[in-house]
Amino acid sequence: MKNTDQKNPYLPYPGRIDAITIETEDQNLKTYRIILEKPEDMASWNHIPGQFAMLSLAGKGEIPIGIASSPTEKGHLLFTVNRAGVVTTALHKMDVGARIGIRGPLGNGFPVDEGLKGKNIVIIAGGFAFTTLRATLIYMLAHRQDYGKITVIYGARTPGMLLYKEELKAWSQRDDMEMFVTIDQDAPGWDGLVGFVPTIAGQVAPSPENSAALICGPPIMIKFTMPPLEKIGWTDDQVYLSLENRMKCGLGVCGHCNVGPVYVCKDGPVFTRAEVQKLPVEF
Amino acid sequence: MKILKLDNSDLKTLLTRWNETRDLFSPVEGNGKVGWQRIEPLAFNEPAEGVPRASIKVFFFPQPETLLEYSTRSGDRDAYVPRPAMGKGRERIILGVRPCDARSVMLNSLPFANDPYFKVRKDTTLIVGFTCERPCSTCFCSWTGGSPMGTEGMDIAMTKIEGGYLAAVLSEKGKELLGHLHDTKEASPEERKQLEALRKQAQKGTGPAGSPAEILRKKALMDLYNATFWQKLADSCINCGACTFLCPTCYCFDIQDETVKGKGRRIRYWDSCMFPLFTQHASGHNPRGQKIQRVRNRFMHKLKYFPERFGPLSCVGCGRCIRECPVNIDIREVMRDLLSIQ
Ligand SMILES: Cc1cc2nc3c(=O)[nH]c(=O)nc-3n(C[C@H](O)[C@H](O)[C@H](O)COP(=O)(O)OP(=O)(O)OC[C@H]3O[C@@H](n4cnc5c(N)ncnc54)[C@H](O)[C@@H]3O)c2cc1C
Ligand code: SF4
Ligand code: SF4
Ligand code: FES
Numbered sequence: 001m002k003n004t005d006q007k008n009p010y011l012p013y014p015g016r017i018d019a020i021t022i023e024t025e026d027q028n029l030k031t032y033r034i035i036l037e038k039p040e041d042m043a044s045w046n047h048i049p050g051q052f053a054m055l056s057l058a059g060k061g062e063i064p065i066g067i068a069s070s071p072t073e074k075g076h077l078l079f080t081v082n083r084a085g086v087v088t089t090a091l092h093k094m095d096v097g098a099r100i101g102i103r104g105p106l107g108n109g110f111p112v113d114e115g116l117k118g119k120n121i122v123i124i125a126g127g128f129a130f131t132t133l134r135a136t137l138i139y140m141l142a143h144r145q146d147y148g149k150i151t152v153i154y155g156a157r158t159p160g161m162l163l164y165k166e167e168l169k170a171w172s173q174r175d176d177m178e179m180f181v182t183i184d185q186d187a188p189g190w191d192g193l194v195g196f197v198p199t200i201a202g203q204v205a206p207s208p209e210n211s212a213a214l215i216c217g218p219p220i221m222i223k224f225t226m227p228p229l230e231k232i233g234w235t236d237d238q239v240y241l242s243l244e245n246r247m248k249c250g251l252g253v254c255g256h257c258n259v260g261p262v263y264v265c266k267d268g269p270v271f272t273r274a275e276v277q278k279l280p281v282e283f
Numbered sequence: 284m285k286i287l288k289l290d291n292s293d294l295k296t297l298l299t300r301w302n303e304t305r306d307l308f309s310p311v312e313g314n315g316k317v318g319w320q321r322i323e324p325l326a327f328n329e330p331a332e333g334v335p336r337a338s339i340k341v342f343f344f345p346q347p348e349t350l351l352e353y354s355t356r357s358g359d360r361d362a363y364v365p366r367p368a369m370g371k372g373r374e375r376i377i378l379g380v381r382p383c384d385a386r387s388v389m390l391n392s393l394p395f396a397n398d399p400y401f402k403v404r405k406d407t408t409l410i411v412g413f414t415c416e417r418p419c420s421t422c423f424c425s426w427t428g429g430s431p432m433g434t435e436g437m438d439i440a441m442t443k444i445e446g447g448y449l450a451a452v453l454s455e456k457g458k459e460l461l462g463h464l465h466d467t468k469e470a471s472p473e474e475r476k477q478l479e480a481l482r483k484q485a486q487k488g489t490g491p492a493g494s495p496a497e498i499l500r501k502k503a504l505m506d507l508y509n510a511t512f513w514q515k516l517a518d519s520c521i522n523c524g525a526c527t528f529l530c531p532t533c534y535c536f537d538i539q540d541e542t543v544k545g546k547g548r549r550i551r552y553w554d555s556c557m558f559p560l561f562t563q564h565a566s567g568h569n570p571r572g573q574k575i576q577r578v579r580n581r582f583m584h585k586l587k588y589f590p591e592r593f594g595p596l597s598c599v600g601c602g603r604c605i606r607e608c609p610v611n612i613d614i615r616e617v618m619r620d621l622l623s624i625q
Contacts, residue, residue: 010350010401010538010549014364058353058363058549059542084565099363139365245570247540248554248560253537255393255556258580259570261588280508280560282570282580 009251012056012101013041018076020096025160029128030092031068031080034100046105047071049112049136050242050270053104054250055079060090064247064265067105068131070138077102080131080163106250107269110214110240111138112143117210120148122205122224126155126197126217130163132242133216141177150177151206155197155221157184180204197221202228214240226273236274243269243276243283259283286469286478287461290395290447298324301376301460305409306622308342309378310335322378325340328370328380333419334601338531339384342377343391343404347552349537350400356545365604369400371407372378376585381441382433382603383424387531389436400523412437414481421602423615425486428595433484442478449478494598495618497583499586507587508579512620516582517575519610524555526604526612527581532597556580582617 019033036042047053047067054062069078083092094100110116110132120175121140125133133152138155140147152171156162162181172179182193182200195202198221205213205228213229215222222241245257245264252266262268276283301307310318312331319335319342334469353367388410414423415431424430434440438457441448449470452458456464470478472529499507527533537554540547554561556586557577563569571577589597598614605613 008367008369009397010399012365056365057540058365059355059540059547061540062538088565101363101365176293244564246564248536251397253398253534254537254551254554255584256537256554256561258584258588260508260583261591278505280505281577 001148009278010103010249012054012062012103012224013045014038014111015077015098015100015102017094017098017100019187023080023163023165024128025158027172028083029080029163030083030237031078032100034077035075035077036077036102037099040209042075045077045147048105048109049139050109050132051105051107052132052269053079053102053106053251054247055081055087056090057087057090057102058101061087062101063087063091064106064241064250066132066269068134068137070135070142072139072142077112080128085201085219093260096277103250107265108267110270112139113143116212118148119144119210120206120212121150121224122154122213123150124155124197124213124215124217125153127161127221129216129242130154131216131217133214134164134167136214137171141174148210149206151204153180153182153197153201153204155182155184155195155200155279159183159187159190159192164196170231179202187233196224197225201225202231203227204206205232207232207239208234212238212240216242236277237272239273240270241273241276243271245283285452285458285465286470286475287450287452287468288447288474289450289464289468293464293468294448295324297461297464298322298327298378300462305374307376307378310593319377331412332417334381334384334603336529336603336607338529338601338603339377339380339387339533341376342408342535343388343401344395344534344536344553345404347550349401349548349550351549353547353549354545355542355547358566362590366585367399368548369403371403374407374409376411378411378413380410380430380437381601382412382431382435382437382591383422383599384531385410385412385436386424386429386433386598387436387601390532390593390595390597390599391534399575409460410436410541411439411457411460414440414442414485415510418442419458419602421605422600423602424600425616427598427600427616428494429481429599430485432482442479442481443508444474448449451478454602475619488544495586495622496590497595498622499596500590500594502587504587504591506624507614507621508583510620510624512617513575516612516617517573517578520557520574520578520612521610522557522559522574522577523609524557525607525609527555528553529603529607531596531601531603532585532599533581557582582614582621585614586618 014037018035021031023029248254252263259262310331317331318336349368407589438454440451441516536551586596
């Protein structure tokens with residue numbers, strides 16, 4: 001098999017780190033802008049918001065990371081990575097110009113072109129799980145006429161732990177969407193909302209009529225966000241979640257990521273809450 | 284399907300010819316154990332009875348297998364750019380593969396359908412199967428959709444009879460392997476009838492009535508998942524993983540990078556859903572942190588999840604896991620328990 005044969009699903013596209021942004025005050029979250037080395041690879045790259053890719057560090061291993069850029073942002077890819085273990089720590093030590101492989105896009109993504117079109121959209125994110133929702137939001141704003149009302153609720157522990165701070169500012173100034181940014185506890189210099197995401201969601205979530213909610217965050221946040229939504233009539237099939245399980249192949253073969261009969265890497269990572277409720281709690 | 288009648292000397296002739304351009308393997312007995320070995324046609328008599336301790340997956344899903352290679356010398360122009368490691372190697376013929384193992388290759392090719400490494404092995408490996416005259420006490424192929432006379436996954440299926448073999452030709456490659464014998468050694472109508480009779484007889488296998496795969500596919504997932512017997516099973520299992528490594532249809536793997544002196548390779552090797560680290564996240568969170576979850580996953584994957592996705596059970600009834608489990612866990616009992624859930 002030749003080196004150029006991209007049909008080998010284990011072979012990453014060669015890429016390089018083009019820019020690194022430190023996102024959070026604890027420096028544990030960095031956004032990597034990556035450009036695929038071969039112009040034809042970059043030009044033919046296409047993904048759906050909500051999909052992920054394997055970041056491949058030859059010699060260290062591969063990790064699944066949500067694609068934080070929207071397919072409408074051409075010419076590069078963005079990944080926001082939390083320093084957690086072996087590979088993510090190695091990545092955090094890398095500099096601009098370093099080589100990195102990208103294998104993907106993988107998974108299903110949010111149904112931005114079918115299920116979500118024409119609907120009012122509520123994006124609810126906690127902590128650093130905002131990444132693929134950033135991709136989704138940018139995609140929806142680029143196709144603004146395809147969606148109804150857009151509401152974003154995003155929370156972090158402290159102001160310094162918010163991702164994409166410049167963009168948050170720009171979004172809150174737009175008049176074609178509503179933006180609610182909240183932090184867990186009041187902090188000096190913060191003049192925005194204070195409170196946990198579920199509480200804020202309960203206060204500002206729109207009615208469920210012709211609406212869909214996309215929720216990403218720690219399991220505990222998702223758990224407590226559901227009751228306030230249910231109280232005003234939301235049902236499980238209107239709520240989209242993105243699951244995370246340990247992964248190796250990303251292709252539905254190696255067995256690491258299964259939740260009952262589904263593979264998070266191939267059938268997901270995006271599922272409606274109704275779909276998730278039918279599965280064993282193994283995520 | 285063409286059936287040939289070969290005598291012992293025909294088989295010798297074939298083996299000698301095959302050996303000129305291909306590597307031959309067969310189950311061979313030594314020290315009381317049956318294992319896969321390279322064979323020399325002249326010294327070889329016939330395949331050992333029963334299934335070898337290791338399953339046939341060692342040929343199609345070797346341990347470890349190099350997927351990619353790369354250099355980590357920063358001076359190299361292609362440093363850190365992996366390239367596929369895919370040697371075609373010589374063609375291989377595996378002789379004496381039993382119906383259960385042969386069928387497992389067919390079943391594994393469902394999840395590995397788009398796996399180029401599996402495909403190369405499959406394209407370069409021919410299976411000359413031997414049907415089973417005497418099923419052993421731990422096999423139950425007929426419960427799982429197979430048969431002691433089964434031919435799925437084989438290129439040629441040999442059945443031993445008085446004075447030689449009846450050889451069913453099952454693929455184009457199998458036909459090529461037989462050369463001129465294919466046209467000169469056709470079995471007589473009586474011999475064909477004899478084979479038919481053996482096949483019919485084999486279908487009378489013992490086991491639960493109906494097709495377990497079909498019955499289990501129809502049962503509600505969470506009813507099976509929430510069954511009470513899992514806890515008892517988990518209590519005795521020690522999570523050693525022996526069952527998964529010996530099983531021909533267990534195909535979970537891990538991928539790791541290995542670098543020595545600037546030369547690296549990305550390898551895959553067998554992993555087991557019985558191990559706690561299999562699912563552990565970097566945060567420490569573990570979706571299958573409890574033993575009961577892991578034991579249940581192994582059996583549910585074989586008997587419910589895989590059939591839901593692909594149709595058949597992911598078990599060929601070879602009995603290896605039953606034979607080798609240190610605490611005598613028996614998948615046949617698990618099947619009975621699941622089938623009895625209403
Ligand atoms: C679909 C998906 C999207 C993700 N998106 C992001 C993201 O946008 N940003 C981010 O920071 N993290 C994300 N993660 C989590 C990220 O993959 C893990 O933090 C990362 O794999 C940890 O690797 P490590 O080598 O540093 O940790 P180690 O604990 O050393 O892990 C060793 C290996 O285990 C596997 N692994 C461990 N934890 C996880 C995990 N939680 N998920 C998947 N595989 C794991 C990886 O294969 C890893 O190489 C995502 C995970 C999934 C499944
Ligand atoms: S589960 Fe047991 S009996 Fe079934 S194929 Fe695997 S080792 Fe053989
Ligand atoms: S061989 Fe037996 S004890 Fe070991 S993991 Fe398998 S079922 Fe458990
Ligand atoms: S990561 Fe291998 S099956 Fe999902």
